[in-house]
Amino acid sequence: MWGTRKVLFSAFDAGGGNAILPVVKNLLADKKCKLLCLIGGPSKEIFKKEKIKFIDADLLNDKDLHSVVNNFKPDFFISGTSLGPRFDKKILFTVRGLGAKSIYILDYWAHYWERFSGDKKDFVYLPDLICIMDENAKKEMIAEGFNSKMIKVTGNPHFDYFQKNIKKGIEDKLTVLFISQPLKKSEFGYDEFGVLNDLLEVLDDLMADFKVIIRLHPKEDSGKFDKYLNKSRNIKIESKFPIEKNISRAGLVIGMNSMVLFQAAIAGKKVISYQPNLKTKDFLISNKFGLSKLVTKKADLKKILKIYFNGNFIVLKKQAQDLIIPNATKNIINLIKNL
Numbered sequence: 502m503w504g505t506r507k508v509l510f511s512a513f514d515a516g517g518g519n520a521i522l523p524v525v526k527n528l529l530a531d532k533k534c535k536l537l538c539l540i541g542g543p544s545k546e547i548f549k550k551e552k553i554k555f556i557d558a559d560l561l562n563d564k565d566l567h568s569v570v571n572n573f574k575p576d577f578f579i580s581g582t583s584l585g586p587r588f589d590k591k592i593l594f595t596v597r598g599l600g601a602k603s604i605y606i607l608d609y610w611a612h613y614w615e616r617f618s619g620d621k622k623d624f625v626y627l628p629d630l631i632c633i634m635d636e637n638a639k640k641e642m643i644a645e646g647f648n649s650k651m652i653k654v655t656g657n658p659h660f661d662y663f664q665k666n667i668k669k670g671i672e673d674k675l676t677v678l679f680i681s682q683p684l685k686k687s688e689f690g691y692d693e694f695g696v697l698n699d700l701l702e703v704l705d706d707l708m709a710d711f712k713v714i715i716r717l718h719p720k721e722d723s724g725k726f727d728k729y730l731n732k733s734r735n736i737k738i739e740s741k742f743p744i745e746k747n748i749s750r751a752g753l754v755i756g757m758n759s760m761v762l763f764q765a766a767i768a769g770k771k772v773i774s775y776q777p778n779l780k781t782k783d784f785l786i787s788n789k790f791g792l793s794k795l796v797t798k799k800a801d802l803k804k805i806l807k808i809y810f811n812g813n814f815i816v817l818k819k820q821a822q823d824l825i826i827p828n829a830t831k832n833i834i835n836l837i838k839n840l
Contacts, residue, residue: 508837509575509596511539511558511589515719516608516659516760517581518544523658523830524579524606525553537573539566541588543719544581558588570595577837578603578628582616590626602840603628606833608657609760610638611784614645627651632833634660635826637786653836656829660767663825666745667768672752674810676712677704678765680756683721689757690778696757697729699777701736703803708810714739716747716761753809758785766792767824771814775802790824792816 510525512518518540528534538555540548548555556569570592578596580589582605596603605628607616617626624646631647632655633639639652679697686692697715704711713736715726729736739747744761748754754765755773763786766772772793774785779797787793796802808814826832 505533505535506576507535507537507573508577508579509537509539509570509573509592509601510579511541511592512544512547512581513540513542513558513583513587513589514581515543515547517583517589517606518547519659520581520606520608520657521579522547522551522553523661524833526551527830527834529553537569537575539569539588539592542583546719561588563591566591567595571599574599575601577601577840579837580605580628582607584612584615586619593626593628602630604630604632604833604837606655606658607631607633607638608659609784610634610641610786611758611782613638613642613647622646630836632829632836633657635824637789654826655832655836656826658830658833660825661828661830663764664768666743666749667765667770668749669769671749672770673712673750674752675708675710676714676751676753678747678751678754679713679715680718680754680759680761681715681721681726682718682757682759684757688781689776690780691757691776693757695777696775697726699799699802700755700775701729703799703806706803707806711735713737714747714751716740716744718759753814758783762793763787769816771809771816773802773805777802786824792824 508528510521512521528536539558540555541558566588575596578601583589593603614622618624630651630653632653634657636654639654642652643649681693684692715738717740726738748765748770753771755775756762757776762772762774766787774788774793774795776797783795788795796805
């Protein structure tokens with residue numbers, strides 16, 4: 502029976518914060534649950550926006566982190582995933598010693614083993630269960646060496662609200678929304694600066710009256726693209742409004758492999774994934790399903806943008822429920838209660 506339970510949450514990356522947020526909000530309303538949230542990095546802004554109380558994990562050293570967890574004595578530890586030696590991995594070792602059940606919620610189709618390993622593929626940070634987006638992710642994870650018994654296909658809770666507040670019919674055809682990410686050219690074959698340079702050069706050749714809105718990633722410095730603002734009055738950086746408002750207003754959304762591109766594509770927006778000289782796997786799942794268009798050459802980018810401005814850009818009509826497992830939040834809550 503579902504009695505009084507203590508649930509510890511953690512998240513660092515924005516994707517992980519968004520993934521656990523609906524579960525946190527659901528359990529906050531459950532009088533039989535006592536919650537403690539240890540939040541750091543970009544996830545702090547997500548929780549602040551929702552006015553959910555948390556402890557700033559970035560301010561805690563290892564001893565303090567261990568002490569907080571030990572004093573709380575959680576029954577469950579639920580976390581978003583992260584790359585690198587983030588505090589959630591330190592928490593995992595502590596909750597293991599307390600006998601708490603641990604659950605990680607995966608938010609994206611990329612870097613599977615890296616989220617649960619150290620510098621090498623050692624799977625040293627495996628929880629009891631990993632909740633994932635779909636069967637496609639499960640197949641890829643098993644191929645990388647994960648035990649299928651610990652994988653639960655629940656959906657990503659963030660997707661339950663993915664299309665909320667994205668409006669249709671108010672797009673400005675001349676407005677292009679650029680979704681930035683801090684990427685390494687050595688890893689992907691491109692970076693955000695090269696992609697933006699190509700985009701602006703092509704737009705200059707095709708359309709005099711275009712507008713570009715640059716949407717920064719939560720990890721990016723607010724002034725990193727300032728040099729572009731001095732060159733054209735058609736370019737501005739936007740971070741004040743919710744991303745859904747930017748997506749709603751833009752006629753075209755373009756970026757690299759950000760989750761925001763998937764979000765826009767699911768909502769039926771015109772989306773281009775520009776990844777020039779791509780030398781890794783394409784991590785953007787909407788490209789695989791044909792909901793967004795992958796472009797890897799500058800010449801092809803010019804062709805597809807010309808098609809767009811001529812009004813012939815076709816969006817594949819596919820229902821969101823065909824790609825997103827519904828009721829992910831409820832699925833994970835039920836999983837917790839069954840444990």
